[in-house]
Amino acid sequence: xxxxxxRSKPQPVAAMASTGGRVVYAIGDxxxxxxLLDDLLDLIARDFAGLGRTDRPVLVFVGDxxxxxxxxxxxVDRLIALVTASAQQGGFEVRALMGNHEQTMLSFLxxxxxxxxxxxxxxxxxxxxxxxxxxxxRVDQEAWRDIQAHFQAQVPTSHVAFxxxxxxxxxxxxxxxxxxxxxxxxPLDRQTPEDLMWIRNDFLAQxxxxxxxxxxxxxxxxxxFIGPDRINIDTGAYATGVLTAVRLIDGAPFILQARKSxxx
Numbered sequence: 587x588x589x590x591x592x593r594s595k596p597q598p599v600a601a602m603a604s605t606g607g608r609v610v611y612a613i614g615d616x617x618x619x620x621x622l623l624d625d626l627l628d629l630i631a632r633d634f635a636g637l638g639r640t641d642r643p644v645l646v647f648v649g650d651x652x653x654x655x656x657x658x659x660x661x662v663d664r665l666i667a668l669v670t671a672s673a674q675q676g677g678f679e680v681r682a683l684m685g686n687h688e689q690t691m692l693s694f695l696x697x698x699x700x701x702x703x704x705x706x707x708x709x710x711x712x713x714x715x716x717x718x719x720x721x722x723x724r725v726d727q728e729a730w731r732d733i734q735a736h737f738q739a740q741v742p743t744s745h746v747a748f749x750x751x752x753x754x755x756x757x758x759x760x761x762x763x764x765x766x767x768x769x770x771x772x773p774l775d776r777q778t779p780e781d782l783m784w785i786r787n788d789f790l791a792q793x794x795x796x797x798x799x800x801x802x803x804x805x806x807x808x809x810x811f812i813g814p815d816r817i818n819i820d821t822g823a824y825a826t827g828v829l830t831a832v833r834l835i836d837g838a839p840f841i842l843q844a845r846k847s848x849x850x
Contacts, residue, residue: 649685
């Protein structure tokens, strides 16, 4: 599989937006890399401890937890554990957003005809992580129905409920968190789920003209991008071995990264 990176042009640094007094960490597209996620969570915990604050921090995941990497099931397990701890008022307040890859996985669970497109989209690795043999070459619809039935049997109901309950956006002060972006010029209350999960070129090519800084993933770049009205934290972990987070308080954004070891 070939991966395309979208290069962002240099821009002025985002204005000193406010989080409304909260410490917010946002994590980019994980794509089945549990080892990077765990390393980044450790970095975030140490970073927050170093701030010397006693208030409760926020952890926002911007979507794309599954596909392409080897441990989609493990990533979902980890996120469920974090959300459960959050609901019990332990540690970070956790917000988990829906990415287009989660939407596609749910589509295959509902409709076997979505399987062929999902495989091209990185779904084969997700099948494997749940103990389902990925198809080799072109398969007919009857075979896809068999694969779907096996997959449905292997995916825990808690995972399905988690994916179905993912949010489309989160807002803290002047920052709006979404998976892909927003439709420029469209008020926030009229943004469509499709745009929030899938938009790319129309969002990247022009200012969105909304009264917020949009924090997003979805569009992989080798470096995080901090511009005047958006912050991109998708550094293509599946291809670069780098998973990125941004810490937002009141002031300049601060980048944290977990990197795969180059040792063999």
